Amino acid sequence: MNIGETGIPSGTLLQRDLLQSHRQDVRLYLLTYSSDGLRVKGYLAVPDSKGPCPALIFCRGGIRKVGMPRKRRVMTMAERGYVVFAPFYRGNEGGEGRDEFGGEDRLDVIHAITMMKSLPEVKPGLVPLIGFSRGSIMALSAAKACQGVGPVVVWGGVSDLFDTYEERVDLRRMLKRVVGHPRKQIDAYQSRSPVYWVDALKVPIMIVHGTSDALVPVRHAWKLAEGLKRSGKDFAMELHEGFGHRFPREQDDKALDAVFEWLSQKLQQMEISY
Numbered sequence: 001m002n003i004g005e006t007g008i009p010s011g012t013l014l015q016r017d018l019l020q021s022h023r024q025d026v027r028l029y030l031l032t033y034s035s036d037g038l039r040v041k042g043y044l045a046v047p048d049s050k051g052p053c054p055a056l057i058f059c060r061g062g063i064r065k066v067g068m069p070r071k072r073r074v075m076t077m078a079e080r081g082y083v084v085f086a087p088f089y090r091g092n093e094g095g096e097g098r099d100e101f102g103g104e105d106r107l108d109v110i111h112a113i114t115m116m117k118s119l120p121e122v123k124p125g126l127v128p129l130i131g132f133s134r135g136s137i138m139a140l141s142a143a144k145a146c147q148g149v150g151p152v153v154v155w156g157g158v159s160d161l162f163d164t165y166e167e168r169v170d171l172r173r174m175l176k177r178v179v180g181h182p183r184k185q186i187d188a189y190q191s192r193s194p195v196y197w198v199d200a201l202k203v204p205i206m207i208v209h210g211t212s213d214a215l216v217p218v219r220h221a222w223k224l225a226e227g228l229k230r231s232g233k234d235f236a237m238e239l240h241e242g243f244g245h246r247f248p249r250e251q252d253d254k255a256l257d258a259v260f261e262w263l264s265q266k267l268q269q270m271e272i273s274y
Contacts, residue, residue, distance in 0.1 A: 011114025061133025210243030
């Protein structure tokens with residue numbers, strides 16, 4: 001058990017505030033929980049159900065206010081029968097600490113898994129993860145580091161931060177400030193690049209990517225898939241022709257249906273042998 005400077009174990013739920021929900025079948029909360037002595041916040045969406053539901057953690061993309069999880073997105077996932085938590089990561093929306101774009105803040109996902117398992121609405125079992133954009137780094141890092149993680153979906157995900165530095169001129173200042181320079185802080189970039197540690201991943205992985213994604217080019221999907229294939233991992237990939245970083249509403253709903261069908265199948269297979 002990890003205990004931060006406050007003496008409160010990491011993964012402890014500290015506060016739950018009910019928020020207004022525009023979905024009659026989903027309750028929405030703002031949660032505050034402990035992560036290495038820091039107070040970290042996130043959205044929790046709970047489907048109205050007669051019994052506990054499986055948990056799922058949605059790992060947001062972006063940094064700070066850019067890429068914050070949308071309430072509609074979290075509730076849409078919950079409508080598919082999961083209790084969904086979307087951490088903001090440390091340093092965001094009133095949370096303590098500093099967002100490190102996949103540094104120590106990756107622990108916020110690991111401790112969120114512990115917190116989710118303590119909730120009365122959550123059915124015991126593995127916790128699958130969906131990582132969007134930068135969130136893929138967070139989700140796969142958690143899958144590599146801790147037990148109790150279910151299948152992982154990487155959606156429009158960054159798989160090589162060295163490539164991101166070259167591709168996204170608009171992000172270079174932020175990356176140099178938060179992560180460092182790729183030629184000087186090599187370890188920091190490798191630790192945030194799943195293609196360098198695919199061998200350590202033990203869970204099924206689904207890759208979802210738009211072929212016309214201008215923010216995270218589809219090469220990230222191909223590089224991750226090639227690494228997983230070389231390592232003999234259980235993975236699937238769905239490329240959506242002509243789609244960008246975010247999909248149009250109708251196509252997004254169809255892609256989500258396919259993701260949750262895959263999650264349900266893989267979760268059932270994993271829990272049989274868990």
